[in-house]
Amino acid sequence: MIPMAMGGPGGGGRPGDAKQDKEWLAEHPVSLHRVAGLFRPHLRTVIVVILLIVASSLIGLAQPFIVRELIDVAIPEQDVKLLLALAGGLVLIALINAVLGVIQTWRATLMGQEVMHGLRTGLFTHLQKQSLAFFTNARSGEVQSRLTNDVGQMQSVITSSATSIASNLTTVVATACAMVAISWKLSLISLVVLPPAIILARQTAKLRRKITGARQREMSTLTSIIEERLSISGVRLAKVMGTGTLDAEQFTDSSSKLIDLEMRSALAGRWRMAAMSIIFAAVPAVLYIVAGLPVTGEGMSIGTLVAFTGLQAGIFRPVLGLMSISIQWVSAMALFSRVFEYLDADQALPVPKNPRQLVASEVRGELELKDVSFRYPGARTDTLRDLNLKLAAGTMTAVVGATGSGKSTLGSLLPRLLDPSSGNVTLDGVDLREVKPQEIAAVVSMVAQESYLLHTSVRENLLWAAPHASEGELWEALEAAQIAELIRGLPEGLDTRVGQRGHRFSGGEQQRLAIARTMLRRPKVLVLDEATSALDTVTEALVQQALDQLAVGRTTLLIAHRLSTVMRADQIVVLDEGQIIEAGSFAQLVELDGKFARLVSNSEFAQQSG
Known part of the structure; x- marks a missing residue:
């Protein structure tokens, strides 16, 4: 669950x-x-x-x-x-x-x-x-x-x-x-004096604890405002939306509340210390009085009184x-x-209890989805329904469809980021659920629309995919990803830090670094989930060259929105509300004059290809 x-x-x-x-x-x-x-x-x-x-x-x-x-x-x-x-x-x-x-x-x-x-x-x-x-x-x-x-x-x-x-x-x-x-006499007196003293101290402590809790919660709110508003994305959003003044007002309001809570906490602490001081003075005072009275202090030595008072003070806390x-x-x-x-x-x-072994060097890369359906937890309907699809080894399959048709969900099934609710996904005839996750990761890689780079150097980002890669292999991957020249031009080269979430580089540069990292893994199967959809035309061309290089000889599932990209696919699949409604080559689907043909003739789609 x-x-x-x-x-x-x-x-x-x-x-x-x-x-x-x-x-x-x-x-x-x-x-x-x-x-x-x-x-x-x-x-x-x-x-x-x-x-x-x-x-x-x-x-x-x-x-x-x-x-x-x-x-x-x-x-x-x-x-x-x-x-x-x-x-x-x-x-x-x-x-x-x-x-x-x-x-x-x-x-x-x-x-x-x-x-x-x-x-x-x-x-x-x-x-x-x-x-x-x-x-x-x-x-x-x-x-x-x-x-x-x-x-x-x-x-x-x-x-x-x-x-x-x-x-x-x-x-x-x-x-x-x-x-x-x-x-034993002084012990009896203590039974009378201690309880009210302890109750007073405890009530004071409870009051301070309550104020401290409110102060910590407000401090957490203040910290959240700082983290959200002063992050790179937060600052950019504030400048674009013009919310700097509003953000400052929220921060000021939270900070003002902290002033009141800090004052109340300090005073509560002072009252607690005052109460403790009174108690520590009052309890021995009562004992001294008892010891000094003829009726109760007869036969009691000074040493006994001092020793008992020390024990009395030690038992209170x-x-x-x-x-x-x-x-x-x-x-x-x-x-x-x-x-x-x-x-x-x-x-x-x-993780399978008795996994079937997949040797990366022996994997052909043939994928098949058999009667696959998928429903997200809590959803009322299936995102994917009764899919049957075969991806021959070394071929490219393009998936097109409207937003929400299930394209990305389909792509997530291949690297086993998700498991189908029913049916199965096989690689070279082996159900992915019977394979260790590490072995799947060794042969299936994914480049998504939003790349994720670690807040470290370019070198470390690349080595994250292939820890034992040589310097030459790193540059070879960067060359293939069309970004080697840019990295060479940086003062620190491979040791340049990419910044938080890769913000040292543009979106297209981040994508090409992610592609270089994927190349180092040498996957047999590749999933490209709209990897160029958020890029401008010039940057997309560079990234597309890198993707074309990456896809050579690999089984590729391409989730695409550009007609020029789709045309290069060996097989095109059209998804509509989670179902495959058309499948075939580009020429076959155009000749079919169905959903895909209408997408091709759509002016916006056609312009994107140009």
């Missing part, structure tokens, strides 16, 4: 809040057993980290008892030997905890990185196997957000939140036991952290759920 319009909390890079996370989990529950399974290979590390956390908490608890002994015994009695031993003990505790903390961080971070690496690579390779329809239906930026934002936040959950919960729980239990051991577990838990499970949703997406183009 292909997720439609997926956009969970945090989708597209926006942070989700607790309410959104709960709603998401209600619709997309995730198994705790499955989450635990991610850590099963790292069970030894998990145990080591937990033991380190427990050891660190227990060792740290020795500090208040040492302080009590220092104040009540060593200092009053001037026992130098005991004083040095206890002072050394304090330093030793700090040293041991520091070492344990470093080891704990190292092991937890390494485990988190390994788990995230497995998730990232698994998700990336799984998405690579999806059909084009998957990415067409996914919202803009959603796929990137799942791979970067969600997986990145999961790293924080594993290395920070999980260890923090374990540490807080251990600290609270151990500290509570130590408090009772030092003074861990308790507050544990009270936020529910929010952290929901957020963490929502992150796992969003990633698992993509991992569970059915492959529309499944």
Whole structure:
């Protein structure tokens, strides 16, 4: 199943809040057993980290008892030997905890990185196997957000939140036991004082978290405006449409909202700090009063009071952290759920379990479509219906038809960018669904109307198709694509960067670079999907020369709109509403005096040939 319009909390890079996370989990529950399974290979590390956390908490608890002994015994009695031993003990505790903390961080971070690496690579390779329809239906930026934002936040959950919960729980239990051991009277007082202090701090934190969420969402909006309006395409569109003033107003409005949110966030943070300061001052004050009263403070030493006050201060933050577990838990499970949703997406183009081998050097290039129909997910009607078509090895077949007749869909079936809903597509008699995707890519290549170049050098763009190609082979491909002279004239030659989406070059130059890249693959089958439709006459002539060179000796499916291009085809197929209504040579179809003959006689079509 292909997720439609997926956009969970945090989708597209926006942070989700607790309410959104709960709603998401209600619709997309995730198994705790499955989450635990991610850590099963790292069970030894998990145990080591937990033991380190427990050891660190227990060792740290020795500090208040040492302080009590220092104040009540060593200092009053001037026992130098005991004083040095206890002072050394304090330093030793700090040293041991520091070492344990470093080891704990190292092991937890390494485990988190390994788990995230497995998730990232698994998700990336799984998405690579999806059909084009998957990415067409996914919202803009959603796929990137799942791979970067969600997986990145999961790293924080594993290395920070999980260890923090374990540490807080251990600290609270151990500290509570130590408090009772030092003074059960003061422990009872703490039970009265702590709850309202914690509730006050938690309410202040919730207010700040709510404001922070709104601020992050507005910051995400501001970032989106920057990315869209200040990209090459965005700037060009704004200048052409004259929307610069409107864009600036939108940016100003979003920035103004951020001022208010930043002020509220800063004040909420200040109030939170003020509340914490009052609490940290009030709780010890109450303990001092209790210790000073004759009724409750009888027999209580100064050391006991100081030690207990230290423990009291140390238990407050861990308790507050544990009270936020529910929010952290929901957020963490929502992150796992969003990633698992993509991992569970059915492959529309499944890899065959027992693939049939296609040796590229032995492929003849004979293609056949048998009773092929195709319907896009969610569509009510078939885009292609009952197609039967044979492309003889080494021949050119041109496909013509009105916009929406199914030409590009037909072209997408040959490199297996799509699978037919019914029927099959065979290459040399082998169903493409029985062949590994890598083997299909080795023999079938495609040049589309819009070429895609990587934001790197010309050399790297060419080597992307043939990593082991020599310098001579690169120039040979550029020569055949009618662009070698241009590249030689550039100061950096092959090392010239093509710019974002190839904008360093014109549309025709980008097409010729894409053709050169395809030539390096030496495909046996070639699909040309209106590769010259968006070009001017002069540029089209250059690109057409390159395409003619590329098509020599290859089985070629040409999706065309120019009469001059169609005339060179061995076979012409006319599509109408997803069906083949005419097929034959140029002369045969003109003589038939049907749909194709009317296209030829159409003044616009005829002028395009001239």
